[in-house]
Amino acid sequence: MRLRIEHIKKSYGKTVALADFSAELGNGIYALLGPNGSGKSTLLNILTDNLKQDAGHIYMDGEDIVKLGAGFRKRLGFMPQFPGLYPNFSAENYLRYMAVLKGLPKERYMEEIKELLTTLGLDGVSNHRISSFSGGMKQRLAIAQALLGGPDLIILDEPTAGLDPMQRIAVRNLLSRISAEKTVIIGTHIVSDVELIAKQVIFLKKGVIIENSSVAHALEQIRGRVWQIHIDAAQASSALSKYIVSTVQKDDFGFAVRLISAEKPCEDAIPVQPSLEDCYTFHYNT
Ligand code: ADP
Ligand code: MG
Numbered sequence: 339m340r341l342r343i344e345h346i347k348k349s350y351g352k353t354v355a356l357a358d359f360s361a362e363l364g365n366g367i368y369a370l371l372g373p374n375g376s377g378k379s380t381l382l383n384i385l386t387d388n389l390k391q392d393a394g395h396i397y398m399d400g401e402d403i404v405k406l407g408a409g410f411r412k413r414l415g416f417m418p419q420f421p422g423l424y425p426n427f428s429a430e431n432y433l434r435y436m437a438v439l440k441g442l443p444k445e446r447y448m449e450e451i452k453e454l455l456t457t458l459g460l461d462g463v464s465n466h467r468i469s470s471f472s473g474g475m476k477q478r479l480a481i482a483q484a485l486l487g488g489p490d491l492i493i494l495d496e497p498t499a500g501l502d503p504m505q506r507i508a509v510r511n512l513l514s515r516i517s518a519e520k521t522v523i524i525g526t527h528i529v530s531d532v533e534l535i536a537k538q539v540i541f542l543k544k545g546v547i548i549e550n551s552s553v554a555h556a557l558e559q560i561r562g563r564v565w566q567i568h569i570d571a572a573q574a575s576s577a578l579s580k581y582i583v584s585t586v587q588k589d590d591f592g593f594a595v596r597l598i599s600a601e602k603p604c605e606d607a608i609p610v611q612p613s614l615e616d617c618y619t620f621h622y623n624t
Contacts, residue, residue: 496525568591
C-alpha cells in the first residue's frame, strides 16, 4: 500500500495547525512525533477522513481517499486520541458491533475478536461492561478495534497513553509483528514507544515537518553531539539549566546526565551513541 500526502494545510481560526504537510508512506511503522499542540491529531484526523483539510490531497495507491470513500474506510483501522467507546457494551459485544459496521463476515470476525482480546490481555474481562474498565483497558480495547479486520492502513493516535510498562511492550511487539505488510502510523510524544519499531520518524513542530527520515538518519544528524557527564547533587540545578539535557539518571555518586552540545561541554564529558530520545530533545529544545 502506498499513501501519498500532498500539501495538506489546516488552520483553526488564526491557529495554523498544519502548514504544508507532504509525505509518501509505504509499508512499515511511521512515528509521527512532536509535543502537544504540534499538529499530530489534526493530521491523523485528516488522513482518516474525519476532518476536512483546507487544502491538499491524500492518495491511497494513487486514488484520492475522498473519492474512494467506503473503499478507503474498508482498508483503514483508526484509533482516535479520545476514542468514543460504548460504556454499556461488553468488550466482546463492542468489537462484534465494530466488526459488523466494518462489514466483516461473521465466520471470520468471531475468531479474530477472541485472538485480539487475548493478545491485548482483555480475554478475562471480555464480558464485562466497558464502563467498569480502567483507562488502560479502554485504551487496549480501542487498539483492538483499530486492528479488527486486518486493515492495510492502521492509524493510532497516542495508543499507549495510560498503559503500564508491560502493556506498552505488548502493544509494541504486536504492532511490530503486523507491520511488515501494512502501513502503520503512530502519533505520539513518547519516544520510547516507537524507538525500537519505527522505520521512519516524522518530527512535527507547530505544524511544520522538521525531520522526515529513517531512524538511523535521524540519529546520524546528532552524532558527536551527545555527551554523558556525572554531577553531584549540589551541582545539579546549575548544570541542568546550563545544558540541553536529554535524560537524567540517578547513580551512586549523584546523577548521570545525557546532554546535547556541539562542543565538548566539560573536561570529563564522555561522548555517547545518540538515541531517538536525544534526537527529540535536540529538536524541541533549540
Ligand atoms: P497534537 O495532537 O500534536 O497535540 P493538535 O492537532 O491536537 O496537536 O493541535 C494542533 C494545534 O491546533 C494546537 O495549537 C491546538 O490548540 C489547535 N487545535 C486543535 N484542534 C482544534 C480545534 N478543534 N479548535 C481550535 N483549535 C484546535
Ligand atoms: Mg493529539
